[in-house]
Amino acid sequence: MLDRFSAQAAQYARYRIDYPTELYEFLLTHTPQRQRAWDCATGNGQVAVALAKHFQHVDATDISEAQLAQAPQRPNITYQVSPAEHTPFPAASVDLITVGQAVHWFEADAFNQEVRRVSRPGATVAEWGYGLVQVHETLDPLIRQFYAETMRPYWDENRWHIDDEYARISFPFGAVQYARFEVRRQWSAEWFLNYLRTWSSVVKYEKQHGQDPVLLVADELTQLWGAQEREVTFPVFVRLGTL
Numbered sequence: 001m002l003d004r005f006s007a008q009a010a011q012y013a014r015y016r017i018d019y020p021t022e023l024y025e026f027l028l029t030h031t032p033q034r035q036r037a038w039d040c041a042t043g044n045g046q047v048a049v050a051l052a053k054h055f056q057h058v059d060a061t062d063i064s065e066a067q068l069a070q071a072p073q074r075p076n077i078t079y080q081v082s083p084a085e086h087t088p089f090p091a092a093s094v095d096l097i098t099v100g101q102a103v104h105w106f107e108a109d110a111f112n113q114e115v116r117r118v119s120r121p122g123a124t125v126a127e128w129g130y131g132l133v134q135v136h137e138t139l140d141p142l143i144r145q146f147y148a149e150t151m152r153p154y155w156d157e158n159r160w161h162i163d164d165e166y167a168r169i170s171f172p173f174g175a176v177q178y179a180r181f182e183v184r185r186q187w188s189a190e191w192f193l194n195y196l197r198t199w200s201s202v203v204k205y206e207k208q209h210g211q212d213p214v215l216l217v218a219d220e221l222t223q224l225w226g227a228q229e230r231e232v233t234f235p236v237f238v239r240l241g242t243l
Helices: 009-015 021-029 046-052 108-118 140-150 157-163 189-196 200-209 215-225
Strands: 036-040 057-062 077-081 094-100 119-130 174-187 230-242
Touching: 009 189, 021 119, 021 174, 021 230, 036 046, 046 057, 046 077, 046 094, 094 108, 108 119, 119 157, 140 215, 174 189, 189 215
Parallel strands: 036 057, 036 094, 057 077, 094 119
Antiparallel strands: 119 230, 174 230
16 A cells, blocks of 8 residues: 555644544444454544543554654554554454545455454444535535546545445445444634645645645635635545444
8 A cells, every 4th residue: 555645744633634422432332342443544543542542452553654653642552554454463353443534545355354354253343434525605616626626637546435435345244334424623714725735636746746736726715715714514424344
């Protein structure tokens, strides 16, 4: 798996969303055994920190050392560099496996095999992502155009798995359940523009052209946004299964 997020690790930690309490409650409802959790592709560790409140120990992995350097330290979290498909964990050692906004970058069959290897009987696996942000009817067309047209050549093809909510990525586990949540935040135009700079497509554009593509929409977006903060909404989709 290619590392697409080290270059913007500090911005990622600051400007990316966290996940709602209701999502974690959903996971915990289906995870009665809470000795050990594995947060795969942990990034800056936000999910690992949330899980650490409920599990004896959390193993959190990522392929990006720069991302892991942004992660908060906790006594019951072990961070380590590791690909999703091949981990150092013992067989039958994990009660919960989580993947937030990342499974579309994995080699699905190899990852599913690793999930089966490390899972205890009755373990839970949960994968989720969040779709394109929604702000207001005056702003959403501009955001969609930037996402789907301006940035289209710079997105990895795997990114489009988010748009169809992982429907084309295998999930060969039992008792599959689906859930939806929303993340709502109050953001200024400046904060939103910096969020756009965390997109892997934006980073790729800048590497290729030596220019910040967010500036292509910054003036129009800022004018439409106004001086006030606006509510931004991210739709979150989750699928959960048992082993």
